[in-house]
Amino acid sequence: MHELRRIVGFLGPYRRDAILGMLLVVIESAFEMVIPILMADIIDVGVATRDLDFIFRQGVLMLVCAALSLITGQLYARHAARATYGLGARLRAAEYEHVQEMSFANLDHFETSSLITRMTTDVTVIQNALNAGFRPMVRGPVMLVIGFGLAFYLNMQLALVFVGVSPFMIVALALIVRHVGPLYGVLQTTVDKLNDVVQEMLTAVRAVKAYVREDYECAQFRAVNEGLARTSEQTFKFAVLNMPVLYVSLYTATTLIMWFGGQMILGGELQVGELTGFLSYVMQILNSFIMISNVFLLLTRSLASIHRICEVLDEPVDLVSPEAPITEVADGSVEFRDVSFKYRADAAENALEHVNLSIPAGSTVGVLGGTGSGKTTLVQLIPRLYDASEGSVLVGGRDVRSYDLEALRNAVSIVLQKNVLFSGTVRENLCWGNPKATTEDLLEACRRARVDEFLDRLPGGLEYDLGQGGVNVSGGQKQRLCIARALLKRPRVLIFDDSTSAVDTATDADIRASLAALTGVTKIIIAQRVSSVADADQIVVLDDGRVHAVGTHAELLASDSIYQEIYASQTHGPKGDGVKRGHQAAPGNAGWVKTNPSQKGQAAPENAEWVKTNPSHNGSEGGER
Numbered sequence: 001m002h003e004l005r006r007i008v009g010f011l012g013p014y015r016r017d018a019i020l021g022m023l024l025v026v027i028e029s030a031f032e033m034v035i036p037i038l039m040a041d042i043i044d045v046g047v048a049t050r051d052l053d054f055i056f057r058q059g060v061l062m063l064v065c066a067a068l069s070l071i072t073g074q075l076y077a078r079h080a081a082r083a084t085y086g087l088g089a090r091l092r093a094a095e096y097e098h099v100q101e102m103s104f105a106n107l108d109h110f111e112t113s114s115l116i117t118r119m120t121t122d123v124t125v126i127q128n129a130l131n132a133g134f135r136p137m138v139r140g141p142v143m144l145v146i147g148f149g150l151a152f153y154l155n156m157q158l159a160l161v162f163v164g165v166s167p168f169m170i171v172a173l174a175l176i177v178r179h180v181g182p183l184y185g186v187l188q189t190t191v192d193k194l195n196d197v198v199q200e201m202l203t204a205v206r207a208v209k210a211y212v213r214e215d216y217e218c219a220q221f222r223a224v225n226e227g228l229a230r231t232s233e234q235t236f237k238f239a240v241l242n243m244p245v246l247y248v249s250l251y252t253a254t255t256l257i258m259w260f261g262g263q264m265i266l267g268g269e270l271q272v273g274e275l276t277g278f279l280s281y282v283m284q285i286l287n288s289f290i291m292i293s294n295v296f297l298l299l300t301r302s303l304a305s306i307h308r309i310c311e312v313l314d315e316p317v318d319l320v321s322p323e324a325p326i327t328e329v330a331d332g333s334v335e336f337r338d339v340s341f342k343y344r345a346d347a348a349e350n351a352l353e354h355v356n357l358s359i360p361a362g363s364t365v366g367v368l369g370g371t372g373s374g375k376t377t378l379v380q381l382i383p384r385l386y387d388a389s390e391g392s393v394l395v396g397g398r399d400v401r402s403y404d405l406e407a408l409r410n411a412v413s414i415v416l417q418k419n420v421l422f423s424g425t426v427r428e429n430l431c432w433g434n435p436k437a438t439t440e441d442l443l444e445a446c447r448r449a450r451v452d453e454f455l456d457r458l459p460g461g462l463e464y465d466l467g468q469g470g471v472n473v474s475g476g477q478k479q480r481l482c483i484a485r486a487l488l489k490r491p492r493v494l495i496f497d498d499s500t501s502a503v504d505t506a507t508d509a510d511i512r513a514s515l516a517a518l519t520g521v522t523k524i525i526i527a528q529r530v531s532s533v534a535d536a537d538q539i540v541v542l543d544d545g546r547v548h549a550v551g552t553h554a555e556l557l558a559s560d561s562i563y564q565e566i567y568a569s570q571t572h573g574p575k576g577d578g579v580k581r582g583h584q585a586a587p588g589n590a591g592w593v594k595t596n597p598s599q600k601g602q603a604a605p606e607n608a609e610w611v612k613t614n615p616s617h618n619g620s621e622g623g624e625r
C-alpha cells in the first residue's frame, strides 16, 4: 500500500487533473443513476394516468441528465488522459534520473534488460491500468453505493433478495484476485527475460553472425518467447474467470428478482414501473461489480509493476558526496593504504587484498597481472566508481570519500576497458570530456591520442557520425577516440584500463610518447604488453588481488618471477629465457593467463606459467581490431 501511495505521489502537477477527473466521474455517474427513477415514473405515473405532459417533462429531464452525463464523461476523459500520461512520464524520468545517480555497485544489482523493462513496460502497465481503470475505479463504487441506495428506496424486499446473491460473488472474485496477483509478478519477470535475450542478441549481433550462432540464438529466443506465452496464458486463464462468476450472479439475481417481483405485482404490492426501474439498478450494481473486479485485476497487475519500479527508485545510492565536500584536488598523487575490496558484502573472497601503493603526482605507473588479478578493480577505486571495503584510497593527499564526487571524477579521468562511444558525431563524443572545448582543443587531444591519423579519412572529420555505440569506426579507432575524450577533461590523474589493446604497437608507442609530454598528470596504465609499461616510473605486478611486486622494468626483470615470466613469454613464448635477450615489442594484442593460478588470497607460486590467450581473437600484430 505504501508503494501505491509513493507512486501516486509522482502525480505532482497532474494531481489537479486526477482530482477533477474523479469529481467528474462522480457527477457523470449521479446523472446516469437518476435516469431509471425518471423512467419508472414515466411508466407508473405518466403511462398509468395517460398524462402526456408529465411524460414529456420527465422525458426532457432524462435527456438533460443524459446530456450532462455525456459532457462530464468527455471532460473526465481529457483530465484522466493528462493525469495518466503525465504520471507515466514523471515515473520514467524519476527512474532514469535515479539510475544516473547509481554507483557501479548499485548497477550490479540490476540486469540492464530488467532496468529497461522497469522504465518502459512496467510504466506502461501502470499507465494502462490507470487509463482503463480510472473511470471504473471511481464509477464502480459510486454506482454501487447509489445503486444500492436507490434499489432499497424503490423496494426493500427485492433489494434484500439481491443482497443475498452478493456474498457468493464477492468471495469468488476475491479468490480470483488472490490467485492471479502473484502470477502477474511472474509475468513481468518473464518479460525481463525476453528483453534480456533480445538486448544481448542485438548488442552482440556481430559476434552471433561471426560464430554462425543464429540458430542457437533463435532457439534461445523461442524458448523464452514460448515461456512468456505460457505464463501469460496461465495468468489470464484465471483472470478471465471473473466474467463467468459475474454473469452467473447477474442472471441468478435477475431470475430471482423477476420471480419475486412477479409474485409481488400479482399480489398488488409492486408496480410494473417499479420492477423495471429496480431491474435497471440491479444491472447497474452488477455492472459496478464487474467494473470493480476489473479494476482489482488491473490493479493487481500494476501492483507487481509498482513494486518493480519502487525497487529501482528505492535503491539507496551508496556513493554520494559527503556533507562538506572538498571541491579541489590538490595534485595527482594516489595512495592505497591497506586497501581490501569485495564486490558484494557477502562475497567469500576479496577482489583486492591489503593493497599498499604510493604513486607520486606526475609519475607514470604501469599495472600488469593475469586475467582476473584485480587490475580493473584497483583503478576503479581511484575515481570512486566503487568504495574500498577496508582501508582508504587517497588522491591529492585526501581520502577520495572526502571529495565532491563530480570534482573527483573530473580530476581523475578513466578510459574504461569496455570503450563506449555514443550516437552522434566525433565532436559530440569528444565534447563529453569537456563541453566547452574549442575546435583547437579537440584537434590537440586528437593529435595526442593519434586520432589525427584517421580523422581526415572520416567523411566530415569532426562532424562524422559515429553511429550507435560508435559502430562506424574500428576497435582501435574507438580506443583512440576514448583516449582523446579522456584527455579533454585535463585531469590530474589519467587511467588507461587496457586502452590501447586494439591499436598496433607503433601507434601505442606514439600515444605513450605524446602522453609522456603531459607533465604534472599522473598516468596509470593497465596493459597486457610489457612494452606498454616498460618505460613507466614504476610497474605494479598484481596477482590474485595482491601486489606481488613494485619496481622499474629493470628491477622487476632482475627480481620478480611473475614479471620475468610475462616478459619471457611475450618475447620468446611461454618458456623463453627473454631475460637475457633484451626488450622487444610484444605481439600485437596477446593476452596472458597463468596456467596454474594460485588460490585467491595466496601468493603466486614461483613456478606459475603465463600463456598467450588466443591471440587470434585480438587481431594480428600491427593491425587494429
Ligand SMILES: Nc1ncnc2c1ncn2[C@@H]1O[C@H](COP(=O)(O)OP(=O)(O)OP(=O)(O)O)[C@@H](O)[C@H]1O
Binding pocket: 108, 343, 344, 351, 369, 370, 371, 372, 373, 374, 375, 376, 377, 378, 417
Ligand atoms: N562487477 C563485478 N562483480 C563481481 N565480481 C567482479 C566484478 N568485476 C570483477 N569481478 C571479479 O573480481 C576479480 C578481479 O577482476 P578485475 O576485472 O579487476 O580483473 P583484471 O585483472 O582487470 O582482469 P582482466 O585483465 O581480465 O581485465 C575477478 O575475480 C572478477 O571475476
